[in-house]
Amino acid sequence: MQSIEKFNFAGKRAFVRVDFNVPLDENFNITDDTRMRAALPTLKKILADGGSVIIGSHLGRPKGPADKFSLKHITKHLSELLGGTEVLFANDCMGKEAEEKTAALKPGEVLVLENLRFYEEEQGKPFLADDATDEEKAAAKKAVKTKQADFTKKLASYADCYVNDAFGTAHRAHASTALIADYFDVDSKMFGYLMEKEVKAVEKVMKDIKRPFTAIMGGSKVSSKIEIIENLLNKVDNLIITGGMAFTFAKAQGGKIGNSLCEDDKLDLARSIEAKAKANGVNLILPVDAKIADKFANDANTQIVSINEIPDGWSGLDVGPETEKIYAEVIKNSKTILWNGPTGVFEFDNFSHGSQALGEAIVEATKKGAFSLVGGGDSVACVNKFGLANGVSYVSTGGGALLEAIEGKVLPGIAAIEK
Ligand code: AMP
Numbered sequence: 001m002q003s004i005e006k007f008n009f010a011g012k013r014a015f016v017r018v019d020f021n022v023p024l025d026e027n028f029n030i031t032d033d034t035r036m037r038a039a040l041p042t043l044k045k046i047l048a049d050g051g052s053v054i055i056g057s058h059l060g061r062p063k064g065p066a067d068k069f070s071l072k073h074i075t076k077h078l079s080e081l082l083g084g085t086e087v088l089f090a091n092d093c094m095g096k097e098a099e100e101k102t103a104a105l106k107p108g109e110v111l112v113l114e115n116l117r118f119y120e121e122e123q124g125k126p127f128l129a130d131d132a133t134d135e136e137k138a139a140a141k142k143a144v145k146t147k148q149a150d151f152t153k154k155l156a157s158y159a160d161c162y163v164n165d166a167f168g169t170a171h172r173a174h175a176s177t178a179l180i181a182d183y184f185d186v187d188s189k190m191f192g193y194l195m196e197k198e199v200k201a202v203e204k205v206m207k208d209i210k211r212p213f214t215a216i217m218g219g220s221k222v223s224s225k226i227e228i229i230e231n232l233l234n235k236v237d238n239l240i241i242t243g244g245m246a247f248t249f250a251k252a253q254g255g256k257i258g259n260s261l262c263e264d265d266k267l268d269l270a271r272s273i274e275a276k277a278k279a280n281g282v283n284l285i286l287p288v289d290a291k292i293a294d295k296f297a298n299d300a301n302t303q304i305v306s307i308n309e310i311p312d313g314w315s316g317l318d319v320g321p322e323t324e325k326i327y328a329e330v331i332k333n334s335k336t337i338l339w340n341g342p343t344g345v346f347e348f349d350n351f352s353h354g355s356q357a358l359g360e361a362i363v364e365a366t367k368k369g370a371f372s373l374v375g376g377g378d379s380v381a382c383v384n385k386f387g388l389a390n391g392v393s394y395v396s397t398g399g400g401a402l403l404e405a406i407e408g409k410v411l412p413g414i415a416a417i418e419k
Contacts, residue, residue, distance in 0.1 A: 001418060002190040009051025013105055015159035017176045019168040020057040020074055028073040038397050040081055042165045042192035052105040054158050056176045058117040063127040065118040075112050085110055094154055102158035120144050121151035122175050151175055156183030165192025170413030171401040181416035189417055201373050201394040202405045210335035211237055218243030218341030222266050227407040233276050238283045238330050242343040246287050247316060255308030260315040289320030298348035318344025319354035328361040337362050337372040342382050356386045363391030375402040
């Protein structure tokens, strides 16, 4: 596989697929540029080598061209992030303008193509009218698939090499994230630095595992994390199940959980996860106590009770101090740690203690040499809220992509470069 570090971009035009799907306010100001910053090492390397950059990205979920989803809104900020380098823009990612502007690019220049998802070919999914019939849907799907090859080929024709730095969309087999790689030979397609870091971090927790390996699965629902939990049961030494989903397990064991979050149709599943953990020799750790509330609010009245003795009218919104101690003990003795999902409603300060304590234990273990990977939406928000991001080994930028990788799925964006 080609590596970006070794590749010399001098005189080459690189098509770089990034994830610049950044949040914009009503005046089109970028409210969080984390995703743009994450791609800078790759862009800077290409420019420093004397190459030119063609940026392809999506923004939002357009159904055809729409000003509010235009990537023109990000070019000024990208120029600032690149230390004042001029950033050119093509009003369309297809057509004459894109063709001419990409062909005219000189070493050191950057061109942003308009939102790739203005074309249904990018995702290979038709923009359907809400009242489309099944027949119309089937015909439209077929038509898009046929057009997709031309779209992909066109994008590939702009560049001499292809760099995928969009981990956030690596789980999608879209034109610019996966299919395009087929138009480049093995020496001229590669991961960007961000993608490389993400892939390495995932490999450390899924392949190159130092033991004990502890995974912490939290958040609201067990149903959304079944595949991950099942895959992890074949890999981990300790599995902490926490957050709202832990109450389904407590009830499955015969506990009284009051009005806590519970998926009654998943009680058998919880029991089968426990049985599988036992059969695999996995230490399944559930909360033993809870901080309960008499309403779903930060200023609710609270009590600390056993997880199995929650009175009616009350619900567990965080773990209690005994549970925190148990988690910390296990985590501090771990060498590989994966954290996805909070221990409670961390958005309320009065119910964030468990998540913070757990994050701090991970930081402590990391200081002692453990590898810790944090990822998946809310856990990232958690480490940021408690200022712990610098204390863990890696915070993933990928939500769905990271979760699918942990489920054990092959991500099309990664496979396309590796094959
Ligand atoms: P998820 O999106 O499944 O990762 O879950 C994250 C959400 O779960 C966060 O917004 C938390 O507030 C919520 N959550 C965690 N623990 C609980 C709980 N005990 N009761 C209700 N919601 C919870």
